[in-house]
Amino acid sequence: xxxxxxxxxxxxxxxxxxxxxxxxxxxxxxxxxxxxSKPSISHHLNILKQARLVEDERQxxxxxxxxxxxxxxxxxxxxxxxxxxxxxxHDDERK
Amino acid sequence: xxxxxxxxxxxxxxxxxxxxxxxxxxxxxxxxxxxxSKPSISHHLNILKQARLVEDERQxxxxxxxxxxxxxxxxxxxxxxxxxxxxxxHDDERK
DNA sequence: CTTATATTTAGATGATAAGCTAAATATTGA
DNA sequence: TCAATATTTAGCTTATCATCTAAATATAAG
Numbered sequence: 001x002x003x004x005x006x007x008x009x010x011x012x013x014x015x016x017x018x019x020x021x022x023x024x025x026x027x028x029x030x031x032x033x034x035x036x037s038k039p040s041i042s043h044h045l046n047i048l049k050q051a052r053l054v055e056d057e058r059q060x061x062x063x064x065x066x067x068x069x070x071x072x073x074x075x076x077x078x079x080x081x082x083x084x085x086x087x088x089x090h091d092d093e094r095k
Numbered sequence: 096x097x098x099x100x101x102x103x104x105x106x107x108x109x110x111x112x113x114x115x116x117x118x119x120x121x122x123x124x125x126x127x128x129x130x131x132s133k134p135s136i137s138h139h140l141n142i143l144k145q146a147r148l149v150e151d152e153r154q155x156x157x158x159x160x161x162x163x164x165x166x167x168x169x170x171x172x173x174x175x176x177x178x179x180x181x182x183x184x185h186d187d188e189r190k
Numbered sequence: 191c192t193t194a195t196a197t198t199t200a201g202a203t204g205a206t207a208a209g210c211t212a213a214a215t216a217t218t219g220a
Numbered sequence: 221t222c223a224a225t226a227t228t229t230a231g232c233t234t235a236t237c238a239t240c241t242a243a244a245t246a247t248a249a250g
Binding site: 105107131132134135138139153155156157 | 237242
């Protein structure tokens with residue numbers, strides 16, 4: 001969970017996720033969307049992979065990346081818990 | 096928005112937000128919950144403030160911090176857009 | 191006006207992180 | 221097997237960040 005928040009803190013990685021939301025892409029196709037070297041993009045993809053925000057699968061020469069929404073939904077859960085009524089979750093709350 | 100994601104990437108700051116979700120607290124009361132020096136906590140609070148995730152107001156000697164859910168709701172919106180059906184938001188999508 | 195309390199600011203340090211180039215690995219096809 | 225293509229790994233540099241101590245600021249109380 002912490003890894004996911006860390007991964008999401010970088011704008012390049014968030015943009016990668018938005019691209020993958022549209023459709024699966026190879027590492028090279030992703031790199032083409034940025035003014036950043038391929039090795040750097042590969043590094044970002046690795047961070048996203050460790051956070052389990054993306055998955056990869058080799059297809060011939062290419063490695064195809066796809067988004068994994070499971071962790072994103074968990075993060076959303078954190079926000080939902082946050083946005084609930086202030087102080088609601090007290091056991092000793094008076095009615 | 097980027098500031099918010101950056102601010103949320105630190106576990107100490109996320110815990111501060113969770114404390115403030117329960118009730119407003121002074122800077123000192125917040126610092127007491129961590130094994131981190133008061134200046135460091137002050138620094139974290141400043142980052143949260145710049146991201147507009149918290150607000151502060153002086154009350155006598157103390158400065159009281161409170162959570163501001165507006166930006167958090169915006170971040171939630173980002174997640175919602177992300178979790179929508181893969182590829183849905185194309186203009187040229189065929190029905 | 192002096193002291194005590196609460197918080198922040200300043201300045202320094204060590205750890206993380208993002209970026210690069212060059213080299214290594216893996217796959218395909220001639 | 222050799223050359224081309226796709227991606228990652230290694231190693232380095234620079235910048236950002238979390239943390240600390242010491243000093244500064246602001247309010248309250250005697």
